[in-house]
Amino acid sequence: MSSELVFYIAMALFLISVFGLFVSADIVSVFIAYQLMAAAAIINFLNFSVYMEIGQLWIKVFLIIGLLTIYLMVFAVFFYIYSNTEMLERKTIIKDYRLFRLRKSDWWGEDNI
Amino acid sequence: MGSISDIIERLDPYTGIIVLAFAVLITIFAGFSKNNGIRISIIIINALAYAAAFYLIIYSFVEYGPRDGFLASVSLPELILSCIILFIGLNVLLFISISRFSDDSFIRIVILLTFSLIPVLSLIMADNMIFIFTAFALAILSIFTLISSLDKEIAGSGEAIGKFGIRTILPAALIFLGSSVLIGAGGAKNLSGYGSIESAADPLLLISAIVFACALYLYFFLYPFQGPYLKMARRISGGAVSVLWFLYMPAGIIMLIKFNRFFNIFIEENNIYAFIIITVFAFINLFGAGIGAIRAMSLKRILSMFLLFEIGTIVLIRSAGSTDIISSCFTGYYDLTVLIIILIVFLPLQLLIMLLEENTGKDIIAGASGLIYKNAYIGICTIIFFLWWIAANIYIFPFEKFISRSGLMSYGPHGLVLFIGYIMALLLMAANIFRVILVFFKKLPEMGEAKKYAVPRIFYAYISVFVMLALSVLILIIIGKMDIGQDHIKIWGSSFDIINSGN
Numbered sequence: 001m002s003s004e005l006v007f008y009i010a011m012a013l014f015l016i017s018v019f020g021l022f023v024s025a026d027i028v029s030v031f032i033a034y035q036l037m038a039a040a041a042i043i044n045f046l047n048f049s050v051y052m053e054i055g056q057l058w059i060k061v062f063l064i065i066g067l068l069t070i071y072l073m074v075f076a077v078f079f080y081i082y083s084n085t086e087m088l089e090r091k092t093i094i095k096d097y098r099l100f101r102l103r104k105s106d107w108w109g110e111d112n113i
Numbered sequence: 114m115g116s117i118s119d120i121i122e123r124l125d126p127y128t129g130i131i132v133l134a135f136a137v138l139i140t141i142f143a144g145f146s147k148n149n150g151i152r153i154s155i156i157i158i159n160a161l162a163y164a165a166a167f168y169l170i171i172y173s174f175v176e177y178g179p180r181d182g183f184l185a186s187v188s189l190p191e192l193i194l195s196c197i198i199l200f201i202g203l204n205v206l207l208f209i210s211i212s213r214f215s216d217d218s219f220i221r222i223v224i225l226l227t228f229s230l231i232p233v234l235s236l237i238m239a240d241n242m243i244f245i246f247t248a249f250a251l252a253i254l255s256i257f258t259l260i261s262s263l264d265k266e267i268a269g270s271g272e273a274i275g276k277f278g279i280r281t282i283l284p285a286a287l288i289f290l291g292s293s294v295l296i297g298a299g300g301a302k303n304l305s306g307y308g309s310i311e312s313a314a315d316p317l318l319l320i321s322a323i324v325f326a327c328a329l330y331l332y333f334f335l336y337p338f339q340g341p342y343l344k345m346a347r348r349i350s351g352g353a354v355s356v357l358w359f360l361y362m363p364a365g366i367i368m369l370i371k372f373n374r375f376f377n378i379f380i381e382e383n384n385i386y387a388f389i390i391i392t393v394f395a396f397i398n399l400f401g402a403g404i405g406a407i408r409a410m411s412l413k414r415i416l417s418m419f420l421l422f423e424i425g426t427i428v429l430i431r432s433a434g435s436t437d438i439i440s441s442c443f444t445g446y447y448d449l450t451v452l453i454i455i456l457i458v459f460l461p462l463q464l465l466i467m468l469l470e471e472n473t474g475k476d477i478i479a480g481a482s483g484l485i486y487k488n489a490y491i492g493i494c495t496i497i498f499f500l501w502w503i504a505a506n507i508y509i510f511p512f513e514k515f516i517s518r519s520g521l522m523s524y525g526p527h528g529l530v531l532f533i534g535y536i537m538a539l540l541l542m543a544a545n546i547f548r549v550i551l552v553f554f555k556k557l558p559e560m561g562e563a564k565k566y567a568v569p570r571i572f573y574a575y576i577s578v579f580v581m582l583a584l585s586v587l588i589l590i591i592i593g594k595m596d597i598g599q600d601h602i603k604i605w606g607s608s609f610d611i612i613n614s615g616n
Binding site: 007010011014021027030034038040041042044045047048049052058059061062065066069070072073074076077080081084085086089090092099101 | 242243246247250251253254257258261271272274275276278279280281282283285286287289290292293294296297302320337338340
């Protein structure tokens with residue numbers, strides 16, 4: 001398989017993840033989209049590491065540290081949602097998250113709290 | 114003495130970070146103490162640690178000069194940014210001490226604050242892509258943890274903070290993906306390895322630049338992705354707002370300054386499509402913030418819009434950089450100026466919000482009615498800040514070029530669009546400020562005898578320092594002793610080229 005084709009596959013994964021982020025309202029789908037984005041990055045890293053002179057070790061270190069930090073962030077947010085919010089609030093976050101929302105309260109005037 | 118200098122030299126440029134790490138270590142021993150004496154001593158220890166880090170960073174730079182290593186590089190811009198971040202840390206510590214001193218988890222909050230300064234300082238000096246990414250992601254993580262700890266007991270903020278947290282993962286994930294594509298474009302380990310205009314022809318480099326730009330755009334919660342930021346800013350307490358405005362936003366500006374040279378490869382191409390896209394997004398932000406602030410009733414929300422407007426000017430400066438109005442090399446210089454403007458104006462205004470919340474129990478703008486009668490000094494200072502802010506925004510954008518040169522068309526249709534659009538956005542923002550000032554003078558019939566707000570003396574001292582700072586800058590510019598140009602700051606005849614000093 002050529003390097004170019006692998007790169008296209010990685011970018012396709014990335015585009016699917018972006019589509020998922022815009023379309024889904026469920027937090028689980030959003031996190032799956034983040035996983036796809038991370039998977040695309042992993043494929044790119046490994047793909048380019050074969051051909052680049054930069055040093056395999058440097059790329060592997062970046063890959064491991066990058067993945068660890070992203071998973072740490074995901075874990076921290078999940079932990080916050082499950083430990084610090086009431087059941088009702090939690091349901092709102094889990095089922096009602098959108099990356100882009102064209103709501104009047106966000107653009108024009110006050111949101112009711 | 115010699116051995117101390119030797120230790121500092123060995124630790125350079127990480128001395129400031131190590132001092133902060135020691136402060137965290139000492140603070141951990143205080144645990145969850147409810148003793149007021151211990152809490153005060155913890156505040157003092159951490160404030161001293163910030164001051165010591167401040168001193169050591171300057172001392173190391175003066176003594177050993179700029180450093181350029183495998184992981185980090187330190188030159189004058191990094192020194193200035195480090196000092197700004199430590200100054201912010203000191204201010205946020207003050208805000209948190211005022212608002213959360215009696216909280217059971219106060220010491221934990223102080224630990225998290227000092228801990229979150231460490232990745233931000235690391236981000237400033239980071240030069241290697243691994244270090245930049247890790248510091249950026251850890252800065253986001255620690256700031257999120259700090260905000261969520263500050264507002265743990267406040268009802269209604271949980272949902273907003275949760276959604277904010279989910280969104281903050283996205284910029285980090287995008288930077289990670291962008292870095293993976295960047296490696297394919299040439300294999301350099303740091304961003305300065307991609308500094309030539311010839312690199313712009315590489316499609317991989319272009320893809321990574323677009324991904325990085327999207328990451329930073331989403332990081333700042335700019336329009337039309339502003340929802341979680343605005344909702345959270347309205348719901349969280351004053352201490353958490355100060356973390357959001359003065360740690361989260363500056364960390365993004367620092368990241369932007371890091372990526373400037375990389376973005377400039379594409380901006381310098383003067384591509385018409387790039388100009389159109391950047392300009393459209395810049396105006397969506399400027400007008401979105403202006404229109405949103407008109408109807409908003411919450412003071413926090415209004416100031417959040419104002420802050421988005423200020424970040425929008427950063428986007429507009431990129432747009433101006435893609436034409437001949439300003440040189441794209443100096444966009445980082447404008448970012449630094451915008452950061453300083455945010456600090457001079459918004460730090461004291463944040464204190465005003467906390468003061469109003471304390472006195473009225475709510476942060477709606479109606480709570481500020483008759484402020485000028487209730488506390489004339491604070492009211493006048495606030496008006497000075499607002500007017501200074503508008504004046505500073507007019508001053509930093511290169512208006513004089515349109516006026517002093519052959520006319521409005523001297524930069525072609527691109528320049529004219531930016532000029533007219535920015536003037537209209539500024540007028541909208543001025544209308545917002547006028548509305549807020551009118552409320553200060555509004556005397557409600559039920560007010561009767563104006564009851565003075567209870568203001569601690571430290572508030573007066575704090576606000577006075579910032580007023581003097583703002584006025585001194587204004588006076589120096591008016592009498593011609595200070596000039597903030599496109600590529601330099603000139604004070605009393607001495608010129609400083611900050612951004613290019615390290616190159």
